[in-house]
Amino acid sequence: MTAAASIARFAIVGATTALLWSYPAAAAERNELGATVESVVAFARRLNPTVAAASLDFDAAVHRIGTMGVVADPTLILEAWDVNRQGVGQRRVGFDQEIKLWGKYGLERDIARSDADAAKFQGRATVIELVAQVVAAHGEYNAAYEAIGIATDIRRRYDEILGLLRSRYGTTSVDRQDVIKAEIEAASAEGDLVRRQGELKSAAARLNALIGRPSLAPLAAPTGFRMLKVVGLAQVQTLGRSANPMLALAGAQSSAAAQAKSLTDLNYYPDVNVGAKYVQRPAAESTGEFTLGVKLPLHYDVKDAEQRAAGARLSAAQARNEALRLRIDGQIADAWFGVDALRKVVQIYASRQLPPARSSVENARNGFQAGSSDLSLLFDSERRFRAVQLDLLKLKVELQSKYAELERLAGGSL
Numbered sequence: 001m002t003a004a005a006s007i008a009r010f011a012i013v014g015a016t017t018a019l020l021w022s023y024p025a026a027a028a029e030r031n032e033l034g035a036t037v038e039s040v041v042a043f044a045r046r047l048n049p050t051v052a053a054a055s056l057d058f059d060a061a062v063h064r065i066g067t068m069g070v071v072a073d074p075t076l077i078l079e080a081w082d083v084n085r086q087g088v089g090q091r092r093v094g095f096d097q098e099i100k101l102w103g104k105y106g107l108e109r110d111i112a113r114s115d116a117d118a119a120k121f122q123g124r125a126t127v128i129e130l131v132a133q134v135v136a137a138h139g140e141y142n143a144a145y146e147a148i149g150i151a152t153d154i155r156r157r158y159d160e161i162l163g164l165l166r167s168r169y170g171t172t173s174v175d176r177q178d179v180i181k182a183e184i185e186a187a188s189a190e191g192d193l194v195r196r197q198g199e200l201k202s203a204a205a206r207l208n209a210l211i212g213r214p215s216l217a218p219l220a221a222p223t224g225f226r227m228l229k230v231v232g233l234a235q236v237q238t239l240g241r242s243a244n245p246m247l248a249l250a251g252a253q254s255s256a257a258a259q260a261k262s263l264t265d266l267n268y269y270p271d272v273n274v275g276a277k278y279v280q281r282p283a284a285e286s287t288g289e290f291t292l293g294v295k296l297p298l299h300y301d302v303k304d305a306e307q308r309a310a311g312a313r314l315s316a317a318q319a320r321n322e323a324l325r326l327r328i329d330g331q332i333a334d335a336w337f338g339v340d341a342l343r344k345v346v347q348i349y350a351s352r353q354l355p356p357a358r359s360s361v362e363n364a365r366n367g368f369q370a371g372s373s374d375l376s377l378l379f380d381s382e383r384r385f386r387a388v389q390l391d392l393l394k395l396k397v398e399l400q401s402k403y404a405e406l407e408r409l410a411g412g413s414l
Contacts, residue, residue: 010111012102034204034219037138037226040211044134047212051130054123061119063113069109072098077277094289096279101271109265116255121249128245135226137207139400142222143393144200150389151196154382155189157365162336163379164369178375185379185403212399225396227405228343231414233336236406239368240332243411250321257310264310267303271295328409335406349392357385 033039045051075096082089162182205215241247273293278284299305366380367373406414 001229003034030151031217032220034138034141034207035221035223037135038073039133039220040207041134043210043213044130045127048130048210049212051123051127054126058116058119058123061116065109065112065400068112069105069107069198071100071105079277084350089281091280091287093280093387094275096270096275096291098273102266102269104266104271107259107266110259111256114252114259117252119386121252122243122408123251125245128412130410131288132385132404134207134210135404135407136397136401137203137210137398138222139205139225139404140226141219143201143397144196144203145222146393148193148196148200148391150386150393151189153192155186157382158182158189162366163376165375180305181375181379185382192314193263206277212315225400228293228339228399229344229414233333236336236410237329237332239412240328243413244328247325248320250317250324254314254317254321257314261307261314264303264306265276267306268297268300270297320335332406332409335402335409338402339399339406342395344403345393346395346399349388353388357381357388359384 033043059333077092077094077096079092079094127258132401164181165179165182207219208215208217211337272295273291275289275291275293277289277291279290350395360381361378364373364378368375368378
């Protein structure tokens with residue numbers, strides 16, 4: 001394959017990679033930015049500067065292929081011989097060219113291609129890492145938005161309780177303590193709402209920074225947490241071995257090290273220099289000269305050291321590749337078991353803790369309105385209900401983040 005064909009092939013790969021990095025652009029146009037995870041991921045793929053830098057690194061590595069495995073520029077030679085008081089006896093014009101043999105040019109191109117592959121996989125890893133961060137940040141943004149809804153409902157209920165107490169007792173001193181207690185709880189609910197609103201702004205700023213927008217740029221209200229697929233551990237591990245870009249990067253680096261080792265082995269074989277000159281003689285017929293030079297590989301100790309160093313680098317690259325594969329397998333298992341446990345805990349909270357806590361609030365509220373239950377019991381049930389709701393939100397955020405980590409290790413969406 002010629003150098004031009006190699007560059008064309010990698011240019012096509014680069015265009016395809018750029019398309020893969022930016023393909024969800026249409027999704028961002030269909031969905032209002034911030035409403036769904038897909039909308040912010042699509043925007044981040046297009047505009048995040050880190051993604052742009054990774055794309056440019058790959059572009060530079062592709063163009064470097066054209067600089068490798070090519071014959072060096074020839075040397076132009078101008079000579080004047082037999083120069084004395086009578087003038088120049090001979091003029092010689094020629095060139096000298098170094099030529100590498102034994103397939104060295106092909107190995108140099110192969111190393112450059114492996115480096116370009118490594119840059120491509122590094123860029124893909126950058127994108128996948130960014131997507132995982134965006135997914136986790138959007139989960140926090142969604143949780144902060146839902147927490148505001150919880151705080152708003154609590155404030156409304158406390159205001160209703162306070163209004164009921166004031167209408168029931170008026171300004172008399174009878175049971176005034178209940179009114180004071182309700183005023184304190186209502187003020188706390190108001191403060192909690194303000195704090196939740198601040199957390200929403202902070203989450204929006206973090207999300208904007210990740211997707212490449214100004215921190216105060218507006219975002220649409222989130223529509224809920226992303227639905228998560230149920231996948232088996234073996235399936236995710238198999239996908240990770242084939243699609244994880246860091247593993248592919250390590251493979252490309254091992255390939256480059258193997259090709260560099262092969263190139264170093266060829267240092268024992270000589271290269272040649274060929275030359276030709278046109279000789280012009282004023283008093284005789286012009287002639288030509290041809291030269292052939294052979295570079296003698298005499299410093300075998302140096303070449304032995306280079307070969308041993310290249311072999312050590314190859315063994316190190318292969319060992320790192322195997323260690324990374326084992327580590328990613330373990331990390332996938334760790335993340336998968338975490339996701340599996342969080343799913344079960346979320347289900348327990350949603351089915352076994354949230355309904356009783358809600359019923360407890362309703363019963364305490366009905367009993368208080370009927371005058372058969374104490375105000376403290378109502379506030380205690382409200383606090384328990386709020387704690388369960390907020391704990392459930394935290395668990396959902398943790399589940400979204402852990403699932404995003406699992407997708408990152410698997411090399412993409414599950």
